[in-house]
Amino acid sequence: MEHQVEMVGRAFVDHYYNLFDSDRVSLSSLYHPTSMLSFEGQKVQGVDEICSKLKSLPFGQCHHVISTVDTQPSPFPGGIMVLVSGSLHLPGEDHPLRFSQMFHLIPIPEGSFFVQNDVFRLNYG
Amino acid sequence: MDPDAVAKIFVEHYYTTFDTNRAGLANLYQDGSMLTFEGQQILGAQNIVSKLASLPFDQCKHTIATVDCQPSGPAGGMLVFVSGHLRLSGEQHELKFSQMFHLMPTPQGSFYVFNDIFRLNYA
Numbered sequence: 001m002e003h004q005v006e007m008v009g010r011a012f013v014d015h016y017y018n019l020f021d022s023d024r025v026s027l028s029s030l031y032h033p034t035s036m037l038s039f040e041g042q043k044v045q046g047v048d049e050i051c052s053k054l055k056s057l058p059f060g061q062c063h064h065v066i067s068t069v070d071t072q073p074s075p076f077p078g079g080i081m082v083l084v085s086g087s088l089h090l091p092g093e094d095h096p097l098r099f100s101q102m103f104h105l106i107p108i109p110e111g112s113f114f115v116q117n118d119v120f121r122l123n124y125g
Numbered sequence: 126m127d128p129d130a131v132a133k134i135f136v137e138h139y140y141t142t143f144d145t146n147r148a149g150l151a152n153l154y155q156d157g158s159m160l161t162f163e164g165q166q167i168l169g170a171q172n173i174v175s176k177l178a179s180l181p182f183d184q185c186k187h188t189i190a191t192v193d194c195q196p197s198g199p200a201g202g203m204l205v206f207v208s209g210h211l212r213l214s215g216e217q218h219e220l221k222f223s224q225m226f227h228l229m230p231t232p233q234g235s236f237y238v239f240n241d242i243f244r245l246n247y248a
Contacts, residue, residue: 041191075239102206119193121223123246
């Protein structure tokens with residue numbers, strides 16, 4: 001069970017950051033109306049608000065490089081907690097920005113997951 | 126009570142207990158609680174407190190930089206995401222860390238830690 005949680009968590013993380021880096025608009029498929037995002041302290045809720053926020057970030061291209069992924073089952077049937085750390089490379093910037101991000105994934109009947117909770121924080125040096 | 130206020134109170138209580146009476150963390154966890162500490166998975170309050178008691182430093186001080194919280198769903202759970210730094214006695218350099226807690230309500234009206242994930246943030 002634990003191994004499966006880890007596999008699913010890692011697969012989700014890969015998928016999430018690939019989408020973010022190549023087709024940010026399609027992240028909307030990963031959120032539901034009840035989803036919440038806290039981005040550097042700013043709280044937004046729901047697919048439209050979350051996608052607006054992510055689209056409005058002041059950079060076009062970016063590349064996430066993941067250092068660590070930790071997963072645990074959450075108390076909700078099939079739910080998964082994920083804690084990610086890594087760095088974010090922006091074009092034209094010399095230094096990558098280090099970040100941590102937490103996801104709470106909830107399963108949907110089709111067999112995949114949506115992001116119920118999402119918290120993103122830069123880790124300043 | 127305002128969830129952000131609850132989260133702040135929990136975070137202060139957790140790290141004060143950690144820094145002054147590490148064994149006292151036992152009543153914040155239950156049998157089903159999980160801790161992942163720098164990649165190592167530990168299950169249950171007893172094992173968790175053993176792990177924390179066995180960390181290779183006697184004294185430490187956590188300083189909290191950011192606390193984010195969100196309700197986790199209809200069961201009344203709360204997610205708390207903390208970043209800060211940790212100073213170990215005798216060490217010159219602080220260690221930066223992130224920690225995620227998933228708190229679940231108890232019948233008595235407080236919270237216990239169901240999920241706990243700790244990671245140092247290396248430069």
